Amino acid sequence: xxLKDVINKIPENLSxxxxxxxxxxxxxxxxxxxxxxxxxxxxxxxxxxxxxxxxQRYIGTDLDGHIxxxxxxxxxxxxxxxxxxxxxxxxxxxxDGCGNTMDHGKIVVYGRAxxxxxxxxxxxxxxxxxxxxxxxxxxxxxxxxxxxxxVIGGTAQDFLGEYMAGGxxxxxxxxxxxERRHNARFVGTGMHGGAMYIRGxxxxxxxxxxxxxxxxxxxxxxxxxxxxxxxxxxxxxEKILESKxxxxxxxxSRPYWNLYAY
Amino acid sequence: MKSYVSPEFIVTRDQDRCIRCKVCVxxxxxxxxxxxxxxxxxxxRNENCVNCQRCAVFCPTQAINIQRNPNxxxxxxxxxxxxxxxxxxxxETGGVVLTGMGCDKPNLGYWDRLLLNASQVxxxxxxxxxxxxELRTYIxxxxxxxxxxxxxxxxxxxxxxxxxxxxxxxxIMFSAMSYxxxxxxxxxxxxxxxxxxxxxxxTGEGGLDRSLYKYGDHVIVQVASGRFGVHPGYLNAGAAIxxxxxxxxxxxxxxxxxxxxxxxxxxxxxxxxxGTDALSPAPQHDIYSIEDLRQLIYALKEATDYTKPxxxxxxxxxxxxxxxxxxxxxGADVVVLDGVRGGTGAAPRIIRDNVGIPIELALASxxxxxxxxxxxxxxxxxxxxxxxxxADVLKAIALGADAVYIATAALVSLGCTVCQKCYxxxxxWGIATTDLWLTKRINPxxxxxxxxxxxxxxxxxVMEMMGGMGINAIESVRGNRLLLRGxxxxxxxxxxxxxxxAGD
Numbered sequence: 001x002x003l004k005d006v007i008n009k010i011p012e013n014l015s016x017x018x019x020x021x022x023x024x025x026x027x028x029x030x031x032x033x034x035x036x037x038x039x040x041x042x043x044x045x046x047x048x049x050x051x052x053x054x055x056q057r058y059i060g061t062d063l064d065g066h067i068x069x070x071x072x073x074x075x076x077x078x079x080x081x082x083x084x085x086x087x088x089x090x091x092x093x094x095x096d097g098c099g100n101t102m103d104h105g106k107i108v109v110y111g112r113a114x115x116x117x118x119x120x121x122x123x124x125x126x127x128x129x130x131x132x133x134x135x136x137x138x139x140x141x142x143x144x145x146x147x148x149x150x151v152i153g154g155t156a157q158d159f160l161g162e163y164m165a166g167g168x169x170x171x172x173x174x175x176x177x178x179e180r181r182h183n184a185r186f187v188g189t190g191m192h193g194g195a196m197y198i199r200g201x202x203x204x205x206x207x208x209x210x211x212x213x214x215x216x217x218x219x220x221x222x223x224x225x226x227x228x229x230x231x232x233x234x235x236x237x238e239k240i241l242e243s244k245x246x247x248x249x250x251x252x253s254r255p256y257w258n259l260y261a262y
Numbered sequence: 263m264k265s266y267v268s269p270e271f272i273v274t275r276d277q278d279r280c281i282r283c284k285v286c287v288x289x290x291x292x293x294x295x296x297x298x299x300x301x302x303x304x305x306x307r308n309e310n311c312v313n314c315q316r317c318a319v320f321c322p323t324q325a326i327n328i329q330r331n332p333n334x335x336x337x338x339x340x341x342x343x344x345x346x347x348x349x350x351x352x353x354e355t356g357g358v359v360l361t362g363m364g365c366d367k368p369n370l371g372y373w374d375r376l377l378l379n380a381s382q383v384x385x386x387x388x389x390x391x392x393x394x395x396e397l398r399t400y401i402x403x404x405x406x407x408x409x410x411x412x413x414x415x416x417x418x419x420x421x422x423x424x425x426x427x428x429x430x431x432x433x434i435m436f437s438a439m440s441y442x443x444x445x446x447x448x449x450x451x452x453x454x455x456x457x458x459x460x461x462x463x464x465t466g467e468g469g470l471d472r473s474l475y476k477y478g479d480h481v482i483v484q485v486a487s488g489r490f491g492v493h494p495g496y497l498n499a500g501a502a503i504x505x506x507x508x509x510x511x512x513x514x515x516x517x518x519x520x521x522x523x524x525x526x527x528x529x530x531x532x533x534x535x536x537g538t539d540a541l542s543p544a545p546q547h548d549i550y551s552i553e554d555l556r557q558l559i560y561a562l563k564e565a566t567d568y569t570k571p572x573x574x575x576x577x578x579x580x581x582x583x584x585x586x587x588x589x590x591x592x593g594a595d596v597v598v599l600d601g602v603r604g605g606t607g608a609a610p611r612i613i614r615d616n617v618g619i620p621i622e623l624a625l626a627s628x629x630x631x632x633x634x635x636x637x638x639x640x641x642x643x644x645x646x647x648x649x650x651x652x653a654d655v656l657k658a659i660a661l662g663a664d665a666v667y668i669a670t671a672a673l674v675s676l677g678c679t680v681c682q683k684c685y686x687x688x689x690x691w692g693i694a695t696t697d698l699w700l701t702k703r704i705n706p707x708x709x710x711x712x713x714x715x716x717x718x719x720x721x722x723x724v725m726e727m728m729g730g731m732g733i734n735a736i737e738s739v740r741g742n743r744l745l746l747r748g749x750x751x752x753x754x755x756x757x758x759x760x761x762x763x764a765g766d
Contacts, residue, residue, distance in 0.1 A: 058564040103493045120489035253538040261357035
């Protein structure tokens with residue numbers, strides 16, 4: 001759709017000032033909202049502010065450019081699904097499937113996240129300030145130069161990093177009491193690539209992972225991710241990095257090699 | 263541990279005919295044949311032979327003969343050769359018995375018990391050689407009604423906005439086989455043949471190699487649980503997108519592409535690390551319900567700006583009709599049903615042969631259910647799994663399919679002899695392998711030519727059969743079960759198939 005048509009469709013909801021567009025998404029159907037985002041993106045808009053977001057799905061999907069999107073409210077499921085370059089900042093919580101099969105770009109959430117953060121992502125970064133739901137980072141992958149990263153500020157639920165085939169998952173446990181453990185069970189079940197860095201103790205791990213100490217390279221990688229995380233949320237990276245981290249790695253890159261007869 | 267499994271096949275060589283050219287040695291990737299320099303003679307290791315016939319076909323003097331081992335266990339109708347061998351293998355390895363291709367058990371198909379009609383006296387047949395025959399098929403969601411607008415000059419315009427459609431020049435497409443399970447040269451052959459004939463080839467779940475993007479107008483890109491190679495460029499490269507929920511050969515389970523097959527090229531296309539197992543989880547973890555399925559369907563539509571039909575493929579199982587109804591209501595443009603005979607590159611034999619239902623029954627019940635609910639027009643239905651001939655194609659369409667998918671038949675046209683050893687990755691015909699020494703055995707130009715030949719032959723036969731029935735458009739066959747009669751079927755079977763008994 002050309003920009004003019006879209007603007008005509010919901011004129012009262014949109015204002016454009018040079019390269020910045022502001023949208024009031026109240027009552028706007030997700031399909032119209034995303035169609036509008038696509039045409040703004042392809043018409044040279046560099047920054048979009050969307051206010052009053054109430055559950056609209058797929059925000060950020062199918063955007064070509066490196067556009068910056070600020071979302072105020074609660075975006076719906078599959079925020080940034082298949083995303084390949086946009087930067088999305090969410091001032092609120094995100095629901096399920098945030099960064100689903102994401103390829104490139106960045107999502108920064110000032111709040112908590114639902115299930116399936118970064119499902120099958122193989123590029124880009126996701127930062128969640130607070131807690132996240134079940135199956136975060138499930139089947140993350142890396143290949144050639146691409147290595148995705150997810151940083152969770154709080155804790156997450158069961159099956160964290162399930163089937164993980166690559167990438168980096170960091171969980172900081174910031175708001176947890178010192179003596180408490182992360183409650184998630186089956187962490188890293190089926191994991192066969194990548195690494196998790198977890199601040200604080202884990203309650204229950206999957207059979208396919210082992211805990212190791214961090215080495216110099218790990219500290220560099222972890223340090224840069226924690227620095228970036230703390231930069232967004234105004235936290236003290238040094239203080240967080242003082243604590244002990246556990247590194248979770250797969251026992252094998254081929255966990256199921258001996259399942260079969262011949 | 264000594265293996266108690268005796269060789270399945272015996273290779274014999276007519277030494278008078280053998281000219282010691284060693285073609286057999288070079289052709290066999292299982293190292294069955296070897297040359298004894300001292301005695302200047304060729305020998306065979308029977309235990310390695312899978313009876314793929316590669317050596318026999320390429321032996322210039324037809325000196326090689328392969329037979330089932332007559333010295334096998336004393337099996338009986340209950341304790342079959344397969345049952346005894348399977349137990350011995352499992353006792354030795356503690357593992358799951360693997361196999362390739364579709365279910366090979368008898369009595370699970372209905373095609374051969376369904377017969378087509380022909381015109382006699384009362385309704386003249388049509389000669390397709392001299393009269394026009396229409397095989398063209400449009401796949402996609404059709405509107406509930408059409409709104410037309412009369413223009414000032416008297417012309418009529420279609421006002422209704424149609425959902426995206428695929429145009430097939432013959433109602434046969436190539437079914438999903440991933441790059442990784444089969445070679446790039448086979449993908450190239452399929453893509454070229456589909457482009458030439460005007461039909462479609464399905465990438466399977468292993469992504470689409472960059473060199474094949476140019477065939478995009480004739481490609482269906484698949485999104486499966488592993489999300490291998492799925493990115494916006496890929497989704498937009500094809501003409502349609504298929505969500506794979508299940509596969510007829512292994513309903514309900516996932517898959518593993520072994521790490522040995524994940525080369526640099528496969529790694530790049532699948533977007534996974536080199537040498538790691540490519541694990542396809544059993545479910546798609548963002549789909550636990552029909553509502554979730556709807557969410558993925560619309561995520562894909564959003565990602566492609568509503569320009570491409572979205573297929574949803576399921577294995578034919580007990581409640582296929584209700585599930586298909588849910589799939590259509592979730593917004594799918596096309597429902598694909600893969601029957602119990604559907605093929606695979608690798609599946610546990612026990613699953614392949616015991617899980618799922620015949621495509622004929624699933625297809626008939628799905629078509630009927632969607633008609634009863636008044637939503638048959640909202641999605642096309644594709645039948646897959648065990649289509650072996652043009653008659654099966656026509657019977658499937660008469661049972662309610664809009665088109666069919668073939669895969670095993672396509673591979674057979676490229677040389678496959680259905681030896682069922684695809685899972686070893688050593689296919690001597692260069693098909694189900696990523697070993698570059700073997701993959702070069704398929705020349706994409708010649709491969710495409712063979713596939714085009716197959717589609718042309720089947721299309722001609724379909725037209726002959728249609729003409730015989732006095733029908734000149736495939737549209738008139740679709741869901742027209744009066745064209746079919748059953749033989750050797752019970753009342754319940756006839757009822758589910760919606761077909762009358764022959765003679766009735």
